[in-house]
Structure formats: C-alpha cells, structure tokens
Amino acid sequence: MTAKILVTGGTGTLGREVLPLLRATGADVRVLSRTERPSDGGVEFVAGDLLRGTGIDAAVAGVGTILHLAGDAKGDDVATANLLRAATAAGVGHIVYISVTAAELLPMTYFRAKFAAEQAIAESGIPWTTLRAAQFHDFVPKLVDTMLKSPVLPVLGGVRLQPVHVREVAARLAELTLGAPAGRVPDLVGPEVIGMRELIRDYLALLGKRRALLTVRVPGKAGRVYRAGGNLVTDGADVGELTWADYLAEHRGAVLAG
Template sequence: MTSTPATVLVTGGTGTLGSLAVPLLREAGRDVRVLSRHAREAADGVEYVAVDLLKGEGIDAALTGVDTVLHLAGGPKGDDIATRNLVRAARTAGVRHLVYISVVGADRVPLAWLRSKLDAERTIAESGVPWTTLRAAQFHELTLKMVQTMAKMPVFPVPGGLRLQPVDARDVAARIAELTLGSPAGLVPDLTGPRVYGLGDLARGYLKARGKRRPMMPLRIPGKAGRAYRAGDNLTLAGADTGKRSWEDFLAERVG
C-alpha cells in the first residue's frame, strides 16, 4: 500500500516566485498549503491558511501534517524575525526538510536587507531541522522595475561599476521546486542568469525595446556598499548554476 506524500507548506506562495513554484509542486503530486496574510478558499488543489509570520500567529496549526517547508516569503524588513518564528514552529512540528530562497551576495554585500537574509540563513542552518538553501540572483522582474523607474527621469543615472546577473523567475522556480522535492542538501550552488550586464547595458536594452532615448549620467555609489558592488560582491562568477532565459528573452516577452 502506497502512503500519501505529506503536505508541503509554502510561505510567499502567492508572490512572483511562489506563484510559479506552487504549480510545479502540484504537478509533482504533492499537496500544497500556502501561508497567506488573509484566509482564502482552496483553489486548484492548494489550501490557503491565514498566518502572520512576523507576529508568529497561526504557524503551529498551519504545520499540522507538514513534512517539508518551502520558505519563499521575504521583504525589505523582518526576514530574520519571520524565519526565527517559522523555524521554531517547524522544529516543534518535526518538519523533515526546510528549503529557503536567499540572495546572491547575502554574505558579502553590506546592506541591511541582505544582512537579514544572512541572519535567516544562519537561523535555518543552526535549527536542527534538515535544510537546503539556494541563493539566487536578482530576478528579471525586479531588474525591469528598476530600469523602468530610472527611465522615467530625464537623465538615466548609471552607477559606475554596478553589474548584475539577472535570472528568470521561472528558472529559479524550477530549481527550487526540484530542491523541495529532493533530500536536504545544505547550501547548494548559487543560481544566476546566463550573462553579466552593466546597468547601462540593461538600460539600453530596455530603452531600445520601448523605442525611447535617455542621456545617461555616470554616478558613484558611496560607502562600503559601493565598494562591494564595484568589487562584484553581488555576483557569482564561478561555480554557479545558470538559468536558460536571458534578459533579452525576458524583454521580448514583456516589452518588445
């Protein structure tokens, strides 16, 4: 007699990455429970439960019958707190695999939100719950939002030395779903896009796709963060896995 696979609990299941990863888990035959700030009716075989990770409310009940947690929820503040609350409940519930999405450069770039990501990584690694962490590069969607915002200015600011390896969220979703369905693997190779771009290159590609022109003005990012970006600390130039879809492919779909 074949046992039914236990439920996968997904935080951030309605976000950019979660909305792509959840269907992949369903296609693999797993029951999925998504944490949401507000209760919702089940849809497409996915259960939604109201939980506040920052306050730690509702987590214990949400983990009933769960053996794997995919932690995708994140924001500019509070990732470390939310992760501590989740880990505490997962340990109590006997979760057997906790999978986390982090950011390339979390251990090297001195920005507050990246420090919170690194703190979350450490909380998971020291939790006693078997774990897997994947660090991904900046998604194409976020890169597009950034250049769209800058393109609204009469002059496009280009921070000198800033390079990015934007990765397609669909490639990240495929990898994180694969890791979730597999065994705990610790810190796995980073996942980046197939090319490294200067911000000016990304801007020119976007402006060309939109049929726009903007003069570009070089800027210097000050302080420790500026030195880290100029040194390429936000990049993984060796040993990373790479996605298939390029920035140009993404622009053609979204803008061109």
C-alpha cells in the same frame, strides 16, 4: 504522495511559478497567505503573518517540508525566526530557503537579513536546503517603472548583475523541495554578466522611452564589492539558459498587449 508542503510567499512572483510545478507532481500543497483565501487548484490557503507571528502554528501543523519564499526589503530574519520556532515545535522534517548571491558580502538591509535568515536555518536543528539565486530579470524593470516620471534616471556606477529567469529558479526550488535536505547547494545565476546601464537602456528601448541616465557612485563597502565584481558568482554556480534578451522578448509581448 509526498508529505504536505507548506509554501510561504506562495502568492508572490516566485511562488506563482513554483506552485504549479509542485502540484503537477501530485504534491499536497498548503500556502501561508496574509489574507483569507479559498482553496484554488488543489492548493490549500491558510491565513497568517510571519512578521507578526500570527497563524503560523496552524500553517505548519502536519507539514513535512516548508518551502520558505516569503521575503521583503527588510525583516526576513524576523519572519524566518518566527517560522523556525513553529516548525521546530511541529516537527517539520525539511526547510528549503531561497536566498540571494553575495548575501554575506553586501552591507545592505536586504542582504544582511537574508544572510541572518540563512544562518538561523542552518543552526535551527531542522534539516535544511538553501539556494542562493541572482537577481531575477525583472529586478531592473521594476526599479525603472517606479522612476519613469522623472526625466533623469540614476544608474549605479560599476554595478554588474547576473540576472536569472524566475522560471529557472522555480524549477530548481521545486526539485529541491521534493528532494532530501542538501544544505547549501550551488548558487543559481543567469548566463551573462550585464551592467546596470545596459539593463536600463535596453528596458527603456523596449518601452519606447528616452531618459537621461546619471551615473551614481555606490559609496562604502557596497561600492567596493560591486566595483570588484564581488557580487558575481563565477565558480561552482549552476547557470541558467534564459538570457536577458529572452526575458525582453517575453516582456515585449506584454507591453504591446497593454
């Protein structure tokens, strides 16, 4: 059996997909959660908060590998720094981190924090593996859901994405977590490049809703990167198989059931 694995963000979208894969291999898994939870399905839960720096020492005690999935719109760099301090003191042997494609190119809080966390991990002295993944298929649906009360939805002009299925990212992360430290591995992207307008239009059609779409120009450096396709990874990436249409077909069942 492998050494104990600590998963941060284990109750999130990606974590819920990764945990069963790790448990299926017989791995001894612990999850860092913001709230107290009973053990579930052989998974141990430990309460702690990465941003506040609380409960982390207990969470990393006796751990051989950390799969660091916890993240938010901001603060990834702070949370990662707190985790690394505790992991170094505990003698953790491997940390696996999920980042985002084009992390160093886009001057936005989320991307900057992801890139800062990448650098901190690489410089920590702990053997490491970092996987950058493109946005998940549910990125645009979640965005649209927050704006459905409006009759007009903004569309970021010139923005194209390579959406990837969360299950494929989870499978790759499980593989990396159970393997040896590998440094920066090839990015994982979806099998197609799709514009924001098409993604929004398709999702609205799935919901059976109509909204006016207003193109909004992305200003500054971020706009230049997107319009040039700098956020897209065309060389050297691993490419998933599940398409946007596959995701919509799965989601259609959930919408009809609801």
